[in-house]
Amino acid sequence: MKIIECAIIGSGPAGYTAAIYASRANLNPVLIQGIQPGGQLTTTNDVENYPGYPSGVTGPKMMEDFQKQAERFGTKVIFGTVTKVELTQKKGGVHKLIVDNKEEILAKTVIISTGASAKYLGLPSEQKFMGSGVSACAVCDGFFFKNQDVVVVGGGDSAAEEATYLANLCNKVYLLVRSDKMRASKIMQKRVFDTKNLELLFNHETVEVMGDNTVNQIKVKDTKLNELKIIKATGFFLAIGHNPNTEIFKNQLDMDEVGYLITKPDSSLTNLPGVFASGDAQDSIYRQAITAAGSGCMAALDAERYLAGLH
Ligand code: NDP
Numbered sequence: 001m002k003i004i005e006c007a008i009i010g011s012g013p014a015g016y017t018a019a020i021y022a023s024r025a026n027l028n029p030v031l032i033q034g035i036q037p038g039g040q041l042t043t044t045n046d047v048e049n050y051p052g053y054p055s056g057v058t059g060p061k062m063m064e065d066f067q068k069q070a071e072r073f074g075t076k077v078i079f080g081t082v083t084k085v086e087l088t089q090k091k092g093g094v095h096k097l098i099v100d101n102k103e104e105i106l107a108k109t110v111i112i113s114t115g116a117s118a119k120y121l122g123l124p125s126e127q128k129f130m131g132s133g134v135s136a137c138a139v140c141d142g143f144f145f146k147n148q149d150v151v152v153v154g155g156g157d158s159a160a161e162e163a164t165y166l167a168n169l170c171n172k173v174y175l176l177v178r179s180d181k182m183r184a185s186k187i188m189q190k191r192v193f194d195t196k197n198l199e200l201l202f203n204h205e206t207v208e209v210m211g212d213n214t215v216n217q218i219k220v221k222d223t224k225l226n227e228l229k230i231i232k233a234t235g236f237f238l239a240i241g242h243n244p245n246t247e248i249f250k251n252q253l254d255m256d257e258v259g260y261l262i263t264k265p266d267s268s269l270t271n272l273p274g275v276f277a278s279g280d281a282q283d284s285i286y287r288q289a290i291t292a293a294g295s296g297c298m299a300a301l302d303a304e305r306y307l308a309g310l311h
Helices: 013-024 039-043 059-072 124-128 138-145 157-169 186-193 289-308
Strands: 003-009 030-032 076-078 082-086 095-099 103-112 116-118 149-153 172-176 198-201 204-211 215-222 227-232 235-238 242-244 275-277
Touching (some): 003 289, 013 030, 013 039, 013 059, 013 289, 030 103, 138 235, 157 172, 157 186, 157 198, 186 198
Parallel strands (some): 003 103, 030 076, 103 275, 149 172, 149 235
Antiparallel strands (some): 204 215
């Protein structure tokens, strides 16, 4: 079976940037897209902070451009998900990736850019109404709640972005923040404060998502007053952060207690030779498209140097 120089797992800004660099360095990379081709940016609306787009760009369009640029230099893009990995500990050895539980890919280097996925509260009622009123993606599902009342949970930039996005579509948006302050950047907070049909509820937690076949109300608790209330709403949107998609690397690669891959300082090197990590799978701090892209570039350069060092 053919052994390739470089396999890239994941298709967000980190994966595609790694692919652009690796293909331009003649590594003939194969990129396996994963469950969400294009990554998290395909569920965002306008990206205004990625340099080079003075008028902004939509997340899906930007990721289409990333893919085209990687393919232009010969990256082979595979639609599929890596379900298992067998990583060698031997320098110069071959790593095995299994795609969709069947196809095997053998590679001298592996660049991991599997990103992160949305977190849920873990309430049984939230699970029950998944897809019937509960969503973690306002841009994907907001349209279904046009002119209705919805609840958004979270206090970070995602929550601020999703709540203001929904306010444009919906009749009323309630934003539940569990503490007495938002973690979102000042500019995003200002957008929240300036949105007329958005009610900000500090010190509020979700007790239960309620409804018949679909959501029709949310039971919440005002933790300051210790009072329960009902909010009439048909949509319940989570925006409470993300978990790194690193489950398949457990017991093979070093990771922190949350699951973020650990890389050696100032590099993309993991604890195994020929395995490099980039993007949100290893970054719990910055988590931006531009930082992910930068780290994808680092991973490709590190892979190239590693391969050169084998000769
Ligand atoms: P964050 O981790 O920044 O924020 C998560 C929010 O959810 C916090 O307010 C947190 O509350 C709250 N939260 C966590 N768990 C629960 C829970 N169980 N119940 C209720 N609330 C909960 O995640 P984000 O996804 O918002 O942002 C991630 C990164 O992406 C950040 O660096 C952000 O700046 C960036 N980002 C940038 C955007 C942009 O620039 N356009 C858009 C979106 C994200 P608490 O504060 O109490 O912990």
